[in-house]
Amino acid sequence: MKLPISWLKDYIDLDGLSIEDIARKLTLAGLEVDEIKYAGLPMPDTSAIGMHSSERHEFRTSGIGWDRDKIVVAEIREVKPHPNADRLTLLDLFDGKQNQTVLTGAPNIFHLKGTGKLPKPLKVAYAKEGSTIYDGHADGLVLTTLKRAKIRGVDSYSMTCSEKELGISEEHEGIIILDEDAPVGMPLVDYMGDAVLDISILPNMARNANVIGVARELAALTGRELKKPVIEYKTEGESVEKLVSIAITEPELNPRFVVGLIRDVEIKPSSYKIQRRLRLAGIRPISNIVDATNYAMLDQGEPLHAFDYDVLKKRAGRKNVKIITRAAQDGEKLTTLDGDERTLTSANVLVCDEKGPLSIAGVMGGVESEVTDKTKNILLEGAAWNFINIRKTAKQHNLPSEASFRFSRGVHPSLAETGVKRGLQFMAEWSGGKIAPGLVDAYPLQPKDSIVHVTTQDVKRLLGIDLTVEKISELLTHLEFKCEPTKDGLRVTAPSHRLDIGEDVVGLADVLEEVARSYGYENIPETRMADSLPPQLGNPVHEWEEHVRDILVSLGFQEIVSHRMTSPERESRVAQYDEYVVLTNAIAPERRVMRRSLLASALESVEKNARAESISLFEIGPIFEPVKNDLPNEPRKLVLVMTGLRQALAWDVKDSLNVDFYDMKGRIVLLLGGLRYTDIVYVPADSVPYLHPGKSAEIKISDKVIGVFGELHPLVKDKYEVGDAPVLAAEFDLDVLRSVSPAYGIKPIADVPPVLEDIAVILDESVPASKVEALIRQTGGRVLTNVKLFDVYRGEQIGAGKKSLAYGLTYQSDKTMTDAEAAAIRKKIVKRLEHEVGAKLRS
Amino acid sequence: MLDKLKEIEKTALESLTAITDQAALDAWRAANVGRSSPLMLVFAELGKLSKEERPIVGAAANRVKVALESALEARAKAIKDAALAKSLEEESLDVTLPGRTVNVGRLHPSTQQLRRVLDILADMGFQVYTSREVETDEMNFQLLNFPPNHPARDMQDTFFVEAGERGDNPILLRTHTSPGQIHAMHEYVAMNPDNPPPIRIALPGMCFRYEQITARSESQFNQVEGLVVGENITFADLKGTLTDFARRMFGQHARTRFRASYFPFTEPSAEMDVECFLCGGKGCGVCKNSGWLEILGCGMVHPVVLQNGGYDPKRYSGYAWGMGPERQLMVRYRIDDIRYFWGNDLRFLGQF
Secondary structure (H helix, E strand, C coil): CEEEHHHHCCCCCCCCCCHHHHHHHHHHCCCEEEEEEEEECCCCCHHHCCCCHHHCCCCEEEEEECCCCCEEEEEEEEEEECCCCCCCEEEEEECCCCEEEEEECCHHHHHHCCCCEEEEEEEEEEECCCCEEECCCCCCCCEEECCCEEECCEEECCEECCCCCCCCCCCCCCCCECCCCCCCCCEHHHHHCEEEEEEECCHHHHHHCCHHHHHHHHHHHHCCCCCCCCCCCCECCCCHHHCEEEEECCCCCCCEEEEEEEECCCCCCCCHHHHHHHHHCCCCCCCHHHHHHHHHHHHHCCCEEEEEHHHHHHHCCCCCEEEEEEECCCCCEEEECCCCEEECCCCCEEEEECCEEEEECCCEEECCCCCCCCCCCEEEEEEECCHHHHHHHHHHCCCCCHHHHHHCCCCCCHHHHHHHHHHHHHHHHHHCCEECCCCEEECCCCCCCCEEEEEHHHHHHHHCCCCCHHHHHHHHHHCCCEEEECCCEEEEECCCCCCCCCCHHHHHHHHHHHHHHHHCHHHCCCCCCCCCCCCCCCCHHHHHHHHHHHHHHHCCCEECCCCCEECHHHHHCCCCCCCCCEECCCCCHHHCEECCCHHHHHHHHHHHCCCCCEEEEEEEEECCEEECCEEEECCEEEEEEEEEECCCCECCECCCCECCHHHHHHHHHHHHHHCCCCCEEEEECCCCCCEEEEEEEEEEECCEEEEEEEEECHHHHCCCCCCCCCEEEEEEEHHHHHHCCCCCCCCCCCCCCCEEEEEEEEEECCCCHHHHHHHHHHHHHHHEEEEEEEEEECCHHHCCCEEEEEEEEEECCCCCCCHHHHHHHHHHHHHHHHHHHCCEECC | CHHHHHHHHHHHHHHHHCCCCHHHHHHHHHHHHCCCCHHHHHHHHHHHCCCCHHHHHHHHHHHHHHHHHHHHHHHHHHHHHHHHHHHHHHCCCCCCCCCCCCCCCECCHHHHHHHHHHHHHHHCCCEECCCCCEEEHHHHCHHHCCCCCCHHHHHCCCCEECCCCCCCCCEEECCCCCHHHHHHHHHHHHHCCCCCCCEEEEEEEEEECCCCCCCCCCCEEEEEEEEEEECCCCHHHHHHHHHHHHHHHHCCCCCEEEEEEEECCEEEEEEEEEECCCCCCCCCCCCCCCCEEEEEEEEEECHHHHHHHCCCCCCCEEEEEEECHHHHHHHHHCCCCCCHHHHCCHHHHCCC
């Protein structure tokens, strides 16, 4: 909401407070000032930034300050033709001290050219030589300083300004014509210098989306008096109650509907002061009557709607007008003020007469009954609507407006009457119209007064501060709460403009928030909790996963985090899933489901980084398995991917092998070892569709499959734009892995030296290495503490279909072992291998 | 004999001065102090001398032996020193050539930041609580005091999930980690329904908002919330805890300020700003010249939320807050494109 400071000053004395002080107070109290736009008032000295922190520029700032001496109120006494240019005129102007000749091309005074001395001089905003203003002809806001120049042979050194040139609005169609009472010679900043606070209104602060609301907050924050306007006016003619009736069909949707009548208005532009304030507030001035509805809304917070009474009268066949509010019928149509024909649904509420719809309640009026230049008599509506209904309707028809902004956040029904009276008052003042006595007020659903009991103990318990009953009462009274002392505290009644104060414990929290805000959050101390400590439960799953991350990082893997949203097509490059968790409102087709596979997104990341010479990535997180009409399962998964060179190339490293199956397996062994798992079994896995059937394995611990890994299937790899190197992938089911108990024992460290021996055997290709090692270990028994495969050989020497496996054996006993003892064990091992797998000792 | 010894000494020492390498030195050793050197022959012949002469010549020969050996030692050291000096001079590397690297692993920057946050909170007694990412409307909104169609829902644009007709309780992607507040309260109440224990937890996790993916907005982001519930928890405690947290997170001299704000699940609500640590509060591009950085939203747990969690708001009170690790990283490292976080580009990830 854009709020001109000058308007605020109508209702509260702000002397001694800088604009930044005001903005800071409001911001801390929850009315966050996004920007201060200066339109005349002096701007803070930006050169002081960084000099003193107390003088720092706290707010986004724009606009200009007007030089007191150089920009003044002046009057045009005559508009003369330019000797050499048809479209320009020369103004005979008096600036309070001397006469000036000013060149202008302003279209809004062109019609006065050559009419001689003006009967009534025109008051204008006059910028003298050397003053700094915006360039009216530039795109956007460009500052310029007025210099002497010759334009078509006439000296030009000063100008009469448009709103754009003075930073008031974008308006540059003509120069500003000030109100007649503007004192000639007065510095313009003193006459109408202003600044606009752009305030974000939080959803619970809708009551403050108006000038009175903000003034009330400032009164509470500064302890100053709120000077509410007196809303009084004279009435004449037949009372409106005799002419108009109201029928509300659904009080839940329309708790109150108030109308007043004003006759014989003269439609014309509003005064410049009003137009300027509306523009600063971001509203385009239309005419005195439309402006009065907007101005009263910004003033009091009640959106108003003006009907051309004679149109309603005509529609009623000259009989009394009957206003009916009701839900629309599906398919019912209404052409709104913006000229669009709207098709309505039963979710919308309409203001109608007996002939049909007049406006969409609380959102936008209909074109037929709108106020025009010819309007004479006006029926003014102020109503209360259900905020949820208005919110839905405004969304449905994409009609955000000043009215729907307020109504969709809740406007108290009490404001309907205040708003209509304020509107009528402005209309009468600005148009010469005569207000009919009375109002027609249908008020079928009065909100209950919110009454809350507050004690000093409540304040202490929830805010942590000691306040006296008197202090609490003072803080709340500033915000117009009614406070009555009771035995142990206060009986607090919420003011009639507020819908946000509940009852009982909720009401207490609502009221304590107001106490805290007006007391000032900055005045509440910082304490450390004195409460008893909670039970220590930890989070084993989280802690364990963090451990997994640490091990993987130590093994050289880079952690990635991918989007959870993907598409079946994207995942189908590596795996097909029939069922997905599907979004109803995806931001894009390629992000319409929740992922089933971490591998799919990890491979996309490999693709993205394909230019890197070496890639090792991991991701930990949930996948989403749909459950019909219920919450999905979210099992935790781990994916590893590797590809590229085993060793980084450098100036002295010219070549490296690519990583392969065994690089990945080695890391998996280290990972599982780091997690203290033992007895891990690697089983050839030929049924994982995305892995190479001959280069993939299942990982089992205690007969549970905890993951699979291997080289990506060549056909799958072809679907990704990656390099020639093989891509290795591993997927783990972390929930299953975590369910396996790790081993916590350690192997003792021997005092005597080990005996080391090598053994090489020739075998058929089909015998897996794991079987050979298992046999060696079994036969060697306890003293054989390590078996390490150090060579695999295939070649002519040993014949086709054969391989040679060479192992280093470590014997370790409690006492020093003799060579004879070692030889005996070795003999047993060879014999066993010969017998079980047809091995031959290689000599 | 004595003259002969003098001659031996003189000749030996003279020849030693010409020696500059180890091989010649070894030859000199053999020739002058070796078994068959002239000096050793003198020793061998001592027995042939008279009783009177023998001690005199013996002493003289010993003196010569010591002199030659120490000269040898000195020469040996000089040769070694010269060789070392030469090698030090010759064996210099181009220290500006690149060093050899290894492939190092790293945690994702968000994980790193989450850990910083959770480590500080752990020191302060907050335990990690995690919960699911796909939720019901009831858990994500209603029990947190966002009734259906409440305007506050505009603050959190939501992704919904296809799940048949579920009326006012559709399935959705959680928009914040706050449903965990309700899950946690229910679990704690179950421990002791008559006297539910106090709670101090940190809730990290991925959240989702219906936003297009641009440099400024993302459809997913991490959040860490804190929740405290107990019998004597005040707004002053909230200020104390979060100011302590800010000092640990942003530096011992970090200043904070609390602004009134609005969240449906807290009341009173506040935003905590930290004095901009990039400009020291003087105003810069990162803090938009305000001198303050918006770091987190917080407030006293709304009585309706306490009630929905099973804690009697007349007896218990609490506070909660929420903050974004990615936002903190963006400020700290001046990251101006939020898409970097889930883009998984090694050129970005490798910088953390």
